[in-house]
Amino acid sequence: MGGGPVAAPPVRNEEKEAMKTGKAAVMVGFNKPFEIRNYPVPESLEPGAVLVKMVMAGICGTDVHTWLGHTGGKVLQFPVILGHENVGEIVETGGEVKDWNGVVLKKGDRITWPTTIGTYCYQCFNCTVAGIPNKCLQRKTYGAGISSEQPPHFFGGWAEYCYLYPRTSLFRLPDGLPPEALVASGCAAPTMVHASEKADIHVGDTVVIQGSGAVGLFGAIVARENGAGKVIVVGGPKERLELARRWGADSTIDISELKDPRDRIQRVKEESLSAYGADVVFECSGIPAAFAEGVQYARDGGRYVVVGQFMDAGPSESFHPFWITFKELTVKGSYSWEPKHTGRAVALIDRVKEKYPLKDIVTHRYPLEQTTEALQSVRDWKTIKAVLVP
Ligand SMILES: [Zn+2]
Ligand SMILES: [Zn+2]
Structure with a gap:
């Protein structure tokens, strides 16, 4: 399912001018340079969805493994937008949306979210009998789990925008918590x-x-x-x-x-x-x-x-x-985590952000255009923590 972005239907000139697009660094194949593609920014959101403008996205060791093709047999629907250590600023919400802690989210709020699209099914064997929803058998993920050719396109953090489906676990960042402190410790x-x-x-x-x-x-x-x-x-x-x-x-x-x-x-x-x-x-x-x-x-x-x-x-x-x-x-x-652990991590990081120099470990910042270089430097152990700043 390669090829360029999905062709838009013909539009009148004034509409064409009004259509807003956003950049994304897309992974088109294992070990291949990332490409910058422009996708239309969603204009109307389904109820419960959230559109964020990306503030910062970390590069995790898992991203390097994915790029190099060490996916443990997982098949990727290229092209994909990676990036799962994310902080974004809310541009729009589909009606009233609350974060995990019940706070009503508003434009301009900074949030983070785990990689699960929506929520676990809470019906499968692992969710119920085994009691480990982090291993939900129906789980779908942002980033590598979904092709960016499919609207609304922005499924990972290495882009100017990210589209968050209804029921995704969202966490509003406390005021004064620098995004670096959160992205530095990432997943x-x-x-x-x-x-x-x-x-x-x-x-x-x-x-x-x-x-x-x-x-x-x-x-x-x-x-x-x-x-x-x-x-x-x-x-x-x-x-x-x-x-x-x-x-x-x-x-x-x-x-x-x-x-x-x-x-x-x-x-x-x-x-x-x-x-x-x-x-x-x-x-x-x-x-x-x-x-x-x-x-x-x-x-x-x-x-x-x-x-x-x-x-x-x-x-x-x-x-x-x-x-x-x-x-x-x-x-x-202990495999991965559940949304409740993200919530506890945000609270912990906010409390200890001065005690431990968390944000200081962000040693390298790259624009989206340099995603390939960023991945190479992480692969070669040249960074302590590298981030993309779209
Ligand atoms: Zn990770
Ligand atoms: Zn499940």
Whole structure:
């Protein structure tokens, strides 16, 4: 379903002049340069829908994977508009629309939203029997999930506008919350809010986080704000570990300095508040071998939440399941998040925006025309956080 934008019906001259268009950076294929396309801006909204002008959109690791074609078998209907770490300013609403917290939204309000179009079905097996609506079997998503050739076109954040269907979970940003602070932590924030609920962190716990990407870094904040007695981040490189310490970690372990996992396990035990190891471990690195190592960080009866293995990166060859039984470990997976976690993340970020220098990590800003360069720099680890400013 390639080709150019859908041909508009013939219009009279004055109508043609009145028709407003907006730019979008569209992904036309895996590994291909992004193209700028113009689409008509929707003029009348269905009841409950919202049209926003994009203020800022983050570039997430998942976007890079999608661009490179690591989609885990998911078929994309090209062209698509990516961008799911979004802040937009309301241009128009289809009648009265309230945000998640019941606030009536008005023109000029800044909002963010999770990737689910509308809401979960609350009828499928996962929504009801399994009780994990974040894995709703009927879920449809903005961004990569829908072709931008289909009206109303603006389905992702890497564009001048975004069209939000009725019943999408919308969150009004508190006044004075800079968009950078929200986009900087992007989907890492609700991901870790969700994971922390699974970990059941108690006041005074030693919490170890494996990985210092966006998810691991925000994990340090979440652990700290949940009352952890000690927060240890294991990862690298040096600049990211410095950031981890500014974001709530008490200590960091650099994997390029302590290269042998046995030394890192020893160090975690020395650094933990109890000599027996950590109460809670989060796997946020996505590296399969990290799992066997993380099991050894945990004390007997500890909790291990595996968050980072979002893509199938192959098997872990060195793992002995014996340790789960022997240590009586609780091991849980945590996948994505629900809208309630976005709401909690927004509230948390607003409260701690001065305490941790969140917005300072936005190191690179690009216009839509430089989307390809932006993706390349994220792919090549040249940025801490890159954003598109349409
Ligand atoms: Zn993401
Ligand atoms: Zn469902």
